[in-house]
Amino acid sequence: MIFVFLPELGILVYINSVKHVNSYLSELVFMLIGGNMLRKLLISGLMLGATNAIASVQPSQHYLVTFPNSDIEAKAKISLHHNLIGDRPNGVLFTLSKEEQSLLKRFGATLQPAEHLAKQFLTKQQNIFNKLTSNSTGIPGFSCYATVEETFQQVDDLVAAHPEYTELVDIGDSWQKQNKGEGYDLKVLKIGKKDLVNPPILFIQSAMHARELATAALTLDFAKQLLAERETNADINWILETQQIHILFQTNPDGRKIAETGVSQRKNVNENHCLEANVGVDLNRNFSFGWGSVDGGSSGDACSATYRGDSPGSEPEVAAVESYVRSIFPDQRGPNISDAAPENTQGLYLDIHSYSQLILWPWGGSYDAAPNAKGLESLGRKLAYFNDYRPMQSVGLYPTDGTSDNLAYGELGIAHITFELGTAFFQSCGYYGALIKPDNLKALLYAAKVTKAPYQLTQGPDIADINLALNAQQQIVLKANATDARFKNNSSWPMQNISKVRYAVNQLVSDDNQQLAMFSDGNADSITEQFEIVINNNQLIDKKAIVYMQAQDSDGYWGTITAQSIDTNPPSVAGNVVCSGAKCQFNVENPVSGFNYKWQLSSGDVLEGEEATHILPSLGSYSATLVVTNSIGVSNSLAIDFNVTELFAPEAVVSHLCNYLACEFDASHSTDADSNTLSYAWKAEDASASGMLFSHSFSQAGSYKVELVVTDEHEQEARYELDLKVEAEPEPVPLPEVPEDVKKDSSGSNSWLMLFILTAGAVIRRQRVKH
Numbered sequence: 001m002i003f004v005f006l007p008e009l010g011i012l013v014y015i016n017s018v019k020h021v022n023s024y025l026s027e028l029v030f031m032l033i034g035g036n037m038l039r040k041l042l043i044s045g046l047m048l049g050a051t052n053a054i055a056s057v058q059p060s061q062h063y064l065v066t067f068p069n070s071d072i073e074a075k076a077k078i079s080l081h082h083n084l085i086g087d088r089p090n091g092v093l094f095t096l097s098k099e100e101q102s103l104l105k106r107f108g109a110t111l112q113p114a115e116h117l118a119k120q121f122l123t124k125q126q127n128i129f130n131k132l133t134s135n136s137t138g139i140p141g142f143s144c145y146a147t148v149e150e151t152f153q154q155v156d157d158l159v160a161a162h163p164e165y166t167e168l169v170d171i172g173d174s175w176q177k178q179n180k181g182e183g184y185d186l187k188v189l190k191i192g193k194k195d196l197v198n199p200p201i202l203f204i205q206s207a208m209h210a211r212e213l214a215t216a217a218l219t220l221d222f223a224k225q226l227l228a229e230r231e232t233n234a235d236i237n238w239i240l241e242t243q244q245i246h247i248l249f250q251t252n253p254d255g256r257k258i259a260e261t262g263v264s265q266r267k268n269v270n271e272n273h274c275l276e277a278n279v280g281v282d283l284n285r286n287f288s289f290g291w292g293s294v295d296g297g298s299s300g301d302a303c304s305a306t307y308r309g310d311s312p313g314s315e316p317e318v319a320a321v322e323s324y325v326r327s328i329f330p331d332q333r334g335p336n337i338s339d340a341a342p343e344n345t346q347g348l349y350l351d352i353h354s355y356s357q358l359i360l361w362p363w364g365g366s367y368d369a370a371p372n373a374k375g376l377e378s379l380g381r382k383l384a385y386f387n388d389y390r391p392m393q394s395v396g397l398y399p400t401d402g403t404s405d406n407l408a409y410g411e412l413g414i415a416h417i418t419f420e421l422g423t424a425f426f427q428s429c430g431y432y433g434a435l436i437k438p439d440n441l442k443a444l445l446y447a448a449k450v451t452k453a454p455y456q457l458t459q460g461p462d463i464a465d466i467n468l469a470l471n472a473q474q475q476i477v478l479k480a481n482a483t484d485a486r487f488k489n490n491s492s493w494p495m496q497n498i499s500k501v502r503y504a505v506n507q508l509v510s511d512d513n514q515q516l517a518m519f520s521d522g523n524a525d526s527i528t529e530q531f532e533i534v535i536n537n538n539q540l541i542d543k544k545a546i547v548y549m550q551a552q553d554s555d556g557y558w559g560t561i562t563a564q565s566i567d568t569n570p571p572s573v574a575g576n577v578v579c580s581g582a583k584c585q586f587n588v589e590n591p592v593s594g595f596n597y598k599w600q601l602s603s604g605d606v607l608e609g610e611e612a613t614h615i616l617p618s619l620g621s622y623s624a625t626l627v628v629t630n631s632i633g634v635s636n637s638l639a640i641d642f643n644v645t646e647l648f649a650p651e652a653v654v655s656h657l658c659n660y661l662a663c664e665f666d667a668s669h670s671t672d673a674d675s676n677t678l679s680y681a682w683k684a685e686d687a688s689a690s691g692m693l694f695s696h697s698f699s700q701a702g703s704y705k706v707e708l709v710v711t712d713e714h715e716q717e718a719r720y721e722l723d724l725k726v727e728a729e730p731e732p733v734p735l736p737e738v739p740e741d742v743k744k745d746s747s748g749s750n751s752w753l754m755l756f757i758l759t760a761g762a763v764i765r766r767q768r769v770k771h
Contacts, residue, residue, distance in 0.1 A: 062118035063101070064091040068108040070390070076104060077356040077420075078364075078396030082266055082282070082305035084355070086121050087423050093118050107397060125426055126262045139260045144429035145213045147260055148184060148253045151220060155189050155249065162227045165240060166191055172320025175270045175280075176254040183269075184253035186320050191226050192244035200452040201328050204444070205248040205321065205404070206352040208283050210255030210265040211425040214432050215352040218421065219247050221437055222444045232592050234546050234563035238508060239448050246328065252283055252317055264425065266305050268315055274303035281309040284351075288312035288322060289406040294365050297401035308402050322407055325349065333371075333413030340371030341413030341455070348379075348451045349408035349416045350444070354427065358420035359384040359488075360394035362409040365401050369393070370409065375455025377493075379415055382450075382458045384488030386443040387419075391488050394418060415454040417447070449560040460559030461498055461551035462486045468566065468632040476535040476566055476632060479520070482551035482559075483528040496553035498529040505539045509548040509561060517549070535566060543568040570636040571595060573628045577640050579616075581648040581674030582714060586612045586624060596629040615676050616644050618714065648673040650710040652720035660729040661701070665694040667708055667720075675712035683707040701728040 062085065067073035073092065077084065080100060085093035093114060096104070101111055139145045146154060159166045167190040176183025192199065204222075206215035226245065229236050239245075250256055254269035267280030274280070282305060285291075285298035291312035292298060298308035313319045329349075332341040361376040363369075370376055370393075377391070384391035394405060408416035421427070422436050450457040466480040484495045502514035517531040539545055545566045552558045574589040586599050591610040599607040602623045607614055616622060621643050629635040650672040656665045667680050670692075682694040684706045689696075698704060706722040 061095050061097070062113070062115045063094055063096050063111045064088060064114040064117060065094055065104060066091040066110045072107050072109065074356065074358060074390050074392060075396040076107070076109070078358070078360070078394060079398050079400070081356070084425070085118055088117070093121060103397060139213065142213055142426065142429055144432055145217045146220060148250055148256050151216060151249050152187065154220060155187065155223070158189070158223060158227055165193065165227065165230065167194065171248070171324040173316055174252070174254045175268050175316050178316045184250070186248065186251070186317060188246050188248045188324065189223055190244055190246050191223060192240045196242070196244065200243045200346040202243065202245045202348050202350070202448050202451040203325060203328065204245070204350045204352060205251045207249065207256055208251040208351065208404070209353060210252050210259040212354040213259070213425065214354050214421050214427045214436050216249050217432065218437065218440055219249050219352060222441055223247055225441060229593060234565040235445065235449060238548070238561065238563050242508070243448065243451055245448055248321065251321065255280065267307065268317055270315060273307060278303045278305060281315050282306045283315055283318050284404060285309070285400070285402040286313060286315050286318045287402050287404055287407045289411040290365050291402040294399045294401040297365060297399050312402070325407060326412070329412050329414045331412050338371055343375060343455045344453045345413060345415070345455060346452050347414045348447055348454045349404070349414050350447060351404045351416070351418045352421065353418055354421040355424050356420040357389045357422065359389045359391040360418040360420065362394060362405045362416055364394035364403050364405055365399045367395050367399070372415070372455055375459065376415060378458040378487070379450070379454050380417055381487040381489065381493055383417060383443045383447060385486045386446055387439040388488065389420070456557060457560045459555070460557035461553050462559050463549045463551060463562035466564050468564070470632060475537070476568070478533040478535065478547060478564065479530060480549065481528055481530050484553050485527050495527045496555050497526055498524050499552050499554050500524065501531045501549060501551045503533055503547055503549045505535065505545050505547055506541065507548070509550050540566070540568065566632065567630055568632065568634060570634055571628045571630045573626055573636045573638045575626045575638060575640060577624055577642040579642060579644055581646055582616045582618070582644050583674035584614055584616060584642065584644070586614065588626065594631045598627045600625040600627065615674060615713070619644050619647065647714045647716055649716040650675065650678055650712050650718040652708055652710040652718040654708055654720050654722060656722065656724070658726055661726050662697045663695070663724070663726065665696070665706065666692065667710065668692045670710050670718070672712045675714065677713045679711045681709045681711070698726050701726055
């Protein structure tokens with residue numbers, strides 16, 4: 001039997017046998033401290049620790065893994081991608097079987113059991129979802145990522161706004177819709193001129209693995225960029241006039257709906273497989289070509305994260321993709337595994353995944369190089385130049401099978417690249433907006449530019465660093481670089497000298513219309529060469545022109561076409577200023593990419609950008625001059641008058657935590673709608689202090705008044721008074737002696753239970769002094 005005295009409650013807890021501990025524990029805790037406190041104990045891990053100590057403990061499957069080098073780490077993330085939990089500063093968290101543990105150790109990895117760390121990581125992730133309300137925009141906790149329904153709605157909006165350059169195609173159904181009528185259509189958005197005959201096609205799919213949130217957001221943002229900038233971005237304009245881009249945003253919508261609740265769902269939701277645990281089939285092990293052909297490349301266990309399904313292409317999502325891809329891409333490869341596709345094969349297939357910051361090319365099912373290895377590696381290294389990811393063949397520590405590159409390249413000979421975006425499956429919106437989106441939109445646009453012949457064009461030079469100016473004769477002088485150096489890890493990749501640069505004005509450059517640019521130094525003898533093009537006024541149409549440029553290296557490879565628009569008209573200028581208190585928002589209306597925008601305020605401040613925010617110093621009338629400068633230095637301006645008619649006072653918000661007489665106060669959540677700077681002044685007893693945080697130990701138990709004054713930069717004040725009662729720490733009460741028969745219990749269960757209950761009592765005492 002077990003006796004434990006809980007002094008705060010003044011009771012003696014008695015349990016007659018250790019075998020009843022599990023059944024009594026939760027009932028006891030609810031009786032003593034209630035449901036709210038139990039949740040706090042669960043979060044803190046106290047309940048978990050007690051339960052694990054009492055119950056029979058299973059061997060930990062969560063490990064923090066460190067690797068001997070970055071190459072082994074990258075390969076491990078490929079092979080064990082389904083087991084990834086998250087990156088940590090001192091390693092990578094995995095869920096590992098005994099066999100996988102042995103595999104990593106053979107490659108020199110160090111494994112540290114990390115059950116508690118993994119649970120902390122996953123609990124933190126789940127808490128992000130729990131904090132938000134169900135009616136917020138986007139996935140709870142991740143407002144930058146549209147839900148499945150929001151994705152479809154935004155795509156419908158794009159089609160409605162751009163009917164001449166878009167078409168929405170239903171290519172099939174998800175498993176849930178096909179079998180239960182509750183799922184989704186699989187929809188591909190076709191972007192580009194509709195009447196093109198046999199155009200080069202870039203096919204992109206995303207969110208095949210449901211938990212990879214950033215993937216569908218990126219492809220949706222890419223579609224928006226293409227359509228929003230079609231008339232202002234010269235490269236996007238020629239791409240959509242001559243090619244098409246087909247995007248499947250939600251490849252696994254059933255699984256994504258589960259992931260939207262915070263569950264780390266990878267597979268689809270085929271309820272015929274492992275319904276009670278890890279439901280579904282791994283769609284990226286279900287493709288027909290090479291299905292189940294590699295030992296260990298996928299799993300036949302229905303509850304495995306890499307379960308391949310009953311048969312090749314068994315899943316409706318995969319069957320739909322296979323059917324659609326075969327309909328837009330002809331077979332370009334021979335029947336033998338060693339047969340290469342023609343080097344001028346047009347078309348490109350991108351599969352967008354997360355995470356690991358990788359760019360991957362075939363083969364993934366073999367360590368052998370693909371027959372088109374040079375072109376594939378060149379494509380991968382070029383794309384990695386833009387997002388700074390690690391480019392490598394997609395085979396990891398061991399080969400895989402049934403993946404999407406088997407359909408694209410293995411079956412059809414179409415160039416295929418897998419993106420592994422970012423650093424987490426549930427990537428934060430801040431990281432997505434700052435890094436993933438801008439860097440990978442550049443990579444996707446480059447992919448679109450080389451779609452006509454990705455094996456060839458990526459081996460040629462690029463045009464970069466374009467500058468425009470007017471010379472003394474009022475001619476437009478374009479200067480730029482032709483470079484063969486824009487490859488990631490280019491120190492190990494052969495680069496060639498530039499041999500020539502050709503261009504055409506107002507039409508795509510070709511053998512029939514080309515003019516040769518002049519090299520600035522007169523020689524073509526390095527991997528990067530500056531060149532000049534002079535545009536005469538008679539080449540302008542309504543004072544506008546587009547210059548199409550293309551460079552060739554000494555091996556004879558032409559790079560992709562780059563276009564630059566020229567407009568000698570004074571740029572149009574329109575803007576507005578909207579003030580809320582002293583906080584004013586400056587907005588350019590209909591901004592143009594490549595233009596410079598500057599706001600000159602009568603207060604003496606100068607702001608830059610299409611959008612800017614500024615706090616004015618006081619009430620009064622102001623003016624702002626918006627100066628717009630286009631790409632060749634032609635400017636125009638507009639004066640805008642505005643007024644600041646009111647000032648807002650701060651809102652003081654205080655939280656506190658007391659441990660008996662010692663209290664901590666936090667005003668960091670105080671706000672001010674029209675101020676950048678707040679100052680804080682505290683008073684308690686005879687003490688005073690400044691700053692957002694304030695600590696004070698009261699002299700004795702009793703009631704006190706704590707005062708805070710928050711002042712903004714406009715001398716507006718907010719006052720906050722807190723009536724606080726603190727108690728002195730009680731004298732410790734000695735615990736009764738533990739009976740000898742309990743001490744001798746070898747299981748250690750009694751000690752864990754006593755520790756748990758005593759800890760619960762301590763938590764209760766702490767809670768009673770919080771106000």
